[in-house]
Amino acid sequence: MSFPWANEYTPKAPLMKWLDDRLPLPRLVYGAVGGGYPVPRNLNFFWNFGVLSGLALVIQIVTGVIMAMHYGANELVAFSTVEQTMRDVNAGWLMRYAHANGASFFFIVVYLHIFRGLYFGSYKAPREMVWLLGLVIFLLMMATAFMGYVLPWGQMSYWGAKVITGLFGAIPVVGEPIQTWLLGGFAPGNAALNRFFSLHYLLPFVIAGVVILHIWALHIPGSSNPTGVEVKGPQDTVPFHPYYTAKDGFGAGIFFIAFAFMVYFAPNYLGHPDNYIEANPLSTPAHIVPEWYFWPFYAILRAFTVDFFFVPAKLLGVLAMFSSILLLFFLPWLDTSPVRSGRYRPLFRKFFYILIADVLVLGYCGGAPAEEPYVMISQIAAAYYFAHFLIILPLIAAFEKPLPLPGSITEAVLAKHGLTEEKTVAIEGEAAPVPAE
Amino acid sequence: MATLENSANEALSTEGDGVRRRDFINIAAVSFAGVGGVVALVPLVNQMNPSADVLAQASTEVDLSGIQPGQAVKTVFRSQPLFVRHLTPEEISKADAVDVSTLRDPQTLEQRTVDGRKEWLITMGVCTHLGCVPLGAGEGENRGEFGGYFCPCHGSSYDTAARIRKGPAPLNLEVPPYKYTSDTAILVG
Numbered sequence: 001m002s003f004p005w006a007n008e009y010t011p012k013a014p015l016m017k018w019l020d021d022r023l024p025l026p027r028l029v030y031g032a033v034g035g036g037y038p039v040p041r042n043l044n045f046f047w048n049f050g051v052l053s054g055l056a057l058v059i060q061i062v063t064g065v066i067m068a069m070h071y072g073a074n075e076l077v078a079f080s081t082v083e084q085t086m087r088d089v090n091a092g093w094l095m096r097y098a099h100a101n102g103a104s105f106f107f108i109v110v111y112l113h114i115f116r117g118l119y120f121g122s123y124k125a126p127r128e129m130v131w132l133l134g135l136v137i138f139l140l141m142m143a144t145a146f147m148g149y150v151l152p153w154g155q156m157s158y159w160g161a162k163v164i165t166g167l168f169g170a171i172p173v174v175g176e177p178i179q180t181w182l183l184g185g186f187a188p189g190n191a192a193l194n195r196f197f198s199l200h201y202l203l204p205f206v207i208a209g210v211v212i213l214h215i216w217a218l219h220i221p222g223s224s225n226p227t228g229v230e231v232k233g234p235q236d237t238v239p240f241h242p243y244y245t246a247k248d249g250f251g252a253g254i255f256f257i258a259f260a261f262m263v264y265f266a267p268n269y270l271g272h273p274d275n276y277i278e279a280n281p282l283s284t285p286a287h288i289v290p291e292w293y294f295w296p297f298y299a300i301l302r303a304f305t306v307d308f309f310f311v312p313a314k315l316l317g318v319l320a321m322f323s324s325i326l327l328l329f330f331l332p333w334l335d336t337s338p339v340r341s342g343r344y345r346p347l348f349r350k351f352f353y354i355l356i357a358d359v360l361v362l363g364y365c366g367g368a369p370a371e372e373p374y375v376m377i378s379q380i381a382a383a384y385y386f387a388h389f390l391i392i393l394p395l396i397a398a399f400e401k402p403l404p405l406p407g408s409i410t411e412a413v414l415a416k417h418g419l420t421e422e423k424t425v426a427i428e429g430e431a432a433p434v435p436a437e
Numbered sequence: 438m439a440t441l442e443n444s445a446n447e448a449l450s451t452e453g454d455g456v457r458r459r460d461f462i463n464i465a466a467v468s469f470a471g472v473g474g475v476v477a478l479v480p481l482v483n484q485m486n487p488s489a490d491v492l493a494q495a496s497t498e499v500d501l502s503g504i505q506p507g508q509a510v511k512t513v514f515r516s517q518p519l520f521v522r523h524l525t526p527e528e529i530s531k532a533d534a535v536d537v538s539t540l541r542d543p544q545t546l547e548q549r550t551v552d553g554r555k556e557w558l559i560t561m562g563v564c565t566h567l568g569c570v571p572l573g574a575g576e577g578e579n580r581g582e583f584g585g586y587f588c589p590c591h592g593s594s595y596d597t598a599a600r601i602r603k604g605p606a607p608l609n610l611e612v613p614p615y616k617y618t619s620d621t622a623i624l625v626g
Contacts, residue, residue: 159569163590166567170607181482185491187517187568195485282511282518282562284570288590302591305605307541312607314566370592 003038003222005234006031032215038237039244040225042413046120047223047244048251049113054211055252056106059259061204063099064148071151073197075190078153079278097267098259103145104270105259107293110138119352121228121340126221128332133214135328137207142294144203147196149291150188154275159288161188161196167301170318187281227412228340229405236409287369295366296359300324300385302370303378320382327389334389337397344403348396355388496626498618501557509574511562514613514625518562520574520586521623524597529555531584532598542609546598549612559615559623560599564588566606571595586610 009030011017020027030036070089072081085092114134117123123131150161165188169179184191222231231237238244262269270292274285290298304317342349358381365378406412414420497514499521504510509522524532532546546555562570571586571593572578581587581594583602588594593604600609615625 159590163567163569169568180487181485184485185487186515189491189516191488191491281516282513282570284572284589286589288569302605305592307607313605314607317605370590375592 003231003234003237005237006038007035007239009034009036032219033245034241035239037219037240038231038234039223039240040231040236040409041238041243042225042227042409043223043244043247044226045247045251046112046116046226048248049109049116051244051248052109052251052255053106053113055255056102056109057204057207057211059102060099060106061208063095063102064201064204066095067099068197068201071197073151073194075153075193075279078151078193082152094263097263100271101259101262101267103148104291104293105255105262106141107145109255110141111293114138115356118355119342119349120224120226121335121337121342122224123332124335124340125332127218127224129217130214131332132329133210133217135325137210137214139325140203140207140210144200144207145291145293147200147203150193150196151200152275153193153279155277155279155283155285156272156275156288158188158279158281159284160290161192163288164290165192167318167321170312170315172315188279224340225409226341226343227406227409228344229407229409229412232408289367292363292367295364296362297321297324297366299362299366299374299378300382302366302375303382305375320386324382324385327386331389331393335393335397337400337402339402339405344405345396345400346403347400348393351388351392351396355385358384358388496624499559499623499625500621501623502621506556511570511574514561518570518574519613519625520558520560520562520599520610522558522560522574522599524556524558528584528597532596532600535596535598535600541601541607544598544600544609549598549600549609551617554617557623558597558599559625560610560612562586563611564590564593564606565601565608565610566591566593566604571610 009020009024009027011020011026016026019025027036067085070081070085070092072078082096085096087093089095117131117134146160146164150157161183165179165182168182169175171178180186182192183189184195222237225231272289289295298321301317301321304313304320307313308316337345337348339345342352362378362381362385365374365381368374406415497512497519499510499512499519501521501523504521504523506523506525507528509520512519512521529546537543537545546558549560550556550558562574564571566588567590569588569590571588573580573586573595579587579589581603583594583596585595585597585599585602588604588606591605593606594602595606595610596602598609601607613625615623618624
């Protein structure tokens with residue numbers, strides 16, 4: 001797809017030749033994630049998280065479809081059918097724990113994937129569309145995760161639904177009709193539960209569709225790499241298969257070890273005990289918190305406690321929370337530095353680590369109760385979050401003196417091992433390794 | 438064949454003024470389909486609004502006779518919590534002592550209660566921030582620093598007239614429509 005030296009798909013078996021003339025699906029797969037996709041030879045383990053995100057999506061769809069076979073989307077039975085799945089259905093506990101922890105793992109790998117992109121400048125030209133589609137996937141994931149969390153119809157499910165749909169109620173004039181429309185009532189009830197179930201089943205497939213676009217857009221310029229220097233020739237790349245299928249396979253092994261540990265030994269560690277109490281519209285849990293992956297955004301939402309002119313604090317919080325994500329859509333045009341990788345941007349790198357610390361602080365405050373000192377800390381951290389993208393990044397791009405870039409990916413790889421290009425011709429023999437098939 | 442020739446001739450003959458019969462038909466057909474498409478969206482969107490059974494809102498009757506001064510009860514109206522509170526004289530004077538113009542949502546206790554029955558404060562138990570149930574109606578619950586209600590979700594504090602005093606909530610707790618059916622009973626809704 002991307003480079004002229006990509007290996008071409010050449011079917012050998014008669015059946016595959018016959019198929020290739022009629023439906024070249026194997027050709028498409030070969031070019032997309034097989035030997036036909038040339039990838040920079042220097043990708044490090046941070047490049048595993050794209051494939052791992054795809055793996056997490058598959059886990060969620062498989063366990064989710066199975067869970068739906070045992071679930072009743074009605075406020076009278078939802079809670080008990082989930083408990084039946086846990087206690088009575090064969091391996092039901094495994095499906096549910098895998099699905100619940102799978103959501104967390106999906107967000108873990110996606111967050112690492114996003115911060116990989118932030119550090120190595122993967123969002124910059126010519127990969128803006130890859131970044132934008134990734135953000136669309138992220139938004140869809142958040143909507144899906146939120147609706148999925150409502151389905152067990154526990155206390156956190158119910159009150160989470162009420163608080164999050166209440167966000168729309170903050171919009172002037174049309175807010176309340178929108179909230180009522182979303183819920184199909186004045187408070188979360190059967191109508192809301194049913195539509196959330198319907199959409200929770202639909203959206204993962206929409207995500208899968210956008211993932212295909214995300215990969216398609218990626219394959220036009222080809223993958224980025226840790227140096228940020230573009231591929232210059234065949235010597236800079238290796239075929240995706242077997243080189244990165246092997247590396248991603250190793251990453252998947254690590255992923256499954258961590259995943260299995262959580263599912264089998266700490267399945268409720270990331271959950272809330274309150275969600276094992278059936279939804280009760282008359283009693284709010286003492287401490288409503290969303291799932292951990294929403295904490296940084298929840299902290300931004302709660303950081304606004306005073307009105308600003310005629311805009312009520314509630315609306316400000318909602319606007320800030322949504323803008324904290326929408327802001328990222330403008331990132332490719334906010335960071336104007338021509339150097340992609342943080343490796344060669346000494347000043348950017350420092351602020352990148354501060355941003356990570358800032359997001360972690362926001363996350364901690366989002367999970368903490370709404371009292372001092374957390375409110376004050378969230379306010380400072382939220383302000384810094386916006387300042388990073390709107391002020392600091394453009395300023396760094398203007399004033400930073402980047403380190404000298406390597407001439408090519410190959411040069412950077414060889415320099416790491418104390419070699420120069422001339423020496424390696426003798427050592428490697430051939431510039432572009434031929435994949436073993 | 439005849440129609441084809443006709444339209445071809447027509448197209449040629451009207452070439453001067455720039456609009457052919459076919460352009461008109463094209464625009465008309467696409468517009469018609471477009472309007473039809475939009476109209477078809479209306480029921481698709483509207484089906485998500487509350488259904489008739491949800492809208493058939495039952496009104497709630499509350500018996501006030503058993504509620505002592507200082508006490509409050511929590512009941513249900515439109516599947517949401519309703520607070521009925523019998524204020525003590527101290528709570529009333531505390532609410533009256535506040536300078537209304539300093540409030541975020543300026544209202545006096547009189548405006549929030551029925552004439553001559555200032556001691557009965559009837560409000561929704563739905564925080565105007567994001568819809569949690571504030572604490573303070575139950576026995577021994579935290580009433581916040583203004584002695585009314587306290588929302589545990591994001592820390593909004595309401596005073597003894599259930600007016601917002603501190604925290605992110607923009608408005609006072611909503612007073613639903615209600616009337617006295619006797620000296621000791623109200624009908625909400």
